[in-house]
Amino acid sequence: MADGNPNQQQEFPTILGPDASFKGELSFDKGMRLMGRFEGKVNTPGRLHIAKEAKMQADVDAGAITVEGDVHGNLSAGDRIELKQSARYEGDLRSSRLVVDEGAILVGHVTVGPDAVKNRPPQGANKPALPGPVPQNQPVK
Secondary structure: OOOOOHHHHHHOOEEEOOOOEEEEEEEOOOEEEEOOEEEEEEEOOOEEEEOOOOEEEEEEEEEEEEEOOEEEOOEEEEEEEEEOOOOEEEOOEEEEEEEEOOOOEEEOOEEEOOOOOOOOOOOOOOOOOOOOOOOOOOOOO
């Protein structure tokens, strides 16, 4: 993974290593590889790669997301989300494109397609509507 390959260093110039643990809000422009633990929020136009050994509990809004590790939280990607064979994901997912490898674990709601990330409701606003008409208390004339 971190084998010194110049292409990987350009694609993921930021790395949170396997012995690191971070809580808070994180933003970056290009790409980041998470190999340790992260809890909080991530906002980036770039790419996020959650490695096999990583554990993340966060809401993420990114250009592209690849999951190989353990993730709990809502993921949103303008381009694509990939859940690799070793991925364990729980949460609500929104993306223009989704790739799920055989063996990946996915528990949650999925919205995929060109309109999935347009006009997104704010975090937590995607509660299901009540079934049927809602009774109104109005005086009878």
